[in-house]
Every structure is written in C-alpha cells, then in structure tokens.
Amino acid sequence: MTGKNAWIRDVRRGPRPAAHLIFFPHAGGSASYYRPFAAHLGAQLDVSAIQYPGRQDRWGEPFVTSVEGLADEVVRCLSPDDTTPLVLFGHSMGASVAFETARRLADLGRPAPRRLVVSGRRAPSTFRAETYLHQADDKELLAEVGRLDGTHSELLDDPDIVGMILPAIRNDYRAIELYRPAADAVLDIPLLCLTGDADPRVTREEAAAWKAHTIAEYREETFSGGHFYLGDHAAAVCRAVERFASGE
Helix, strand or coil: CCHHHEEEEEEECCCCCEEEEEECCCCCCCHHHHHHHHCCCCEEEEEEEECCCCCCCCCCCCHHHHCCHHHHHHHHCCCCCCCCCEEEEEEHHHHHHHHHHHHHHHHCCCCCCCCEEECCCEEEEEEECCHHHHHHHHHHHHHHHHHHHCCCHHHHHHHHHHHHHHHHHHHHHHHHCCCCCCCCCCCCCCCCEEECCCCCCCHHHHHHHHCCCCCCCCCEECCCCCCCHHCCCCHCCCCCCCCHHHHC
C-alpha cells in the first residue's frame, strides 16, 4: 500500500458529505483504534484515520521521527482538489500533528480545515520540563504506557506483542518529547479542546491555553477519566465533535 492510502485510511466515505473527519492517533497508536468511533458518527461525516509508518501493516517501513515530519507527510497526501471541508481530530501526540497539519495547509494557501479538535494534549504555548521517556529502558517506558492505560495491560505482558509495538512507542515518544512548537502560533479556524479530568498529562490550565492559538471560536469540554478518557466516552465525544463540526 503506497501514497495516500498508506497514510489516510478511509473508514467510511459517502457521496455528499458535509465534512471529512480525520483522526490523528496518539503515540504508539494506529488508525484501527479510531475505527469504532465511526459507529457513533452520523452519515453526514466522512470518517478516516491516519496510519503512521512503522506499525501494523506498515511495520516494515521506516519511522518518521518528528511531529513536523508527520504533518508534512499528511499534507502531501491531502488532495488540493478535494473541496470537502476538513475536521481534524488529534489525540495526545496526534493533537500536535493535527495542529501542525492545519498550520501547513494555511501556510501553503490550501483550503484550511473547517475545524480542529485537540484531545489529551496541552497547548503549544505551555511547556513542562519532564524526563525524556524515549531514552528510558524498556521496563520504564512500558510502565508509563500502562499507567496511561493506552494499551490493555495484559498485552504488555506478552513479549512478542511488546517486541512489535515498543519500537513505534519509543519513536513516537521521541517525536513528541522533542517537539518544540511555536508558542505564538495562531490559527484562524474554530478549535475544540477535549480533556479528561484526571489526565496526568494535561492540567486544566494547560488545556485552557489552547484558546490563545486561534483567533476564531474556541470551545472546551471535559470528561471524566484519565489520558485515554475517550475510550470510555466514545459516544459522548462523537456527539461533541458532531455539534462542533456543524457549528451548533
């Protein structure tokens, strides 16, 4: 699988969509994680998800080692001739990739996304001095993944599965930990920020700081749960996204 289809995995496409919703996965994540969300979304939305290289059916491909590089590749795969309005949804690392994708589309003079949804990620204008987990040993890195509950804990006890997923996790942690966004970057599109109220990765203040990164409408919603709150609130998250995408 090459080109656009390697990167942009269509979950559902219709003849006359109101918008095209594209999910950007978290660190170590894949497009398949977001396929079940389509069941909670109305038929007016086309639904796709980004598949980063180095995992699942792209396992043998070289990693892209930076957030900016991932955004560059996604932009190359988005057709400039497709006039369907875009709604970009990124969770955790994916929020940063979606943000950088939106910035690049604007810089290139391409049609800007209609909406940007960022989830489980602090604003670019905030910074934490944290340990670089991508440099940690396997045990410490896996413990962090388990703590955030992004992967079923029993999978992390299977050495064969760990051997398959750990390189992608380490690469993506490196990409997001070394990402240094422009603190004053501002978009001219509406932005929705979603967070879990017990997320150790995002404080209330760090989430609210996203408001400074758009001169258009800003909304914020909080759900119960930790970093992967959206797994427990898929239907409610999708309702929030649908309301936002339609401008309600």
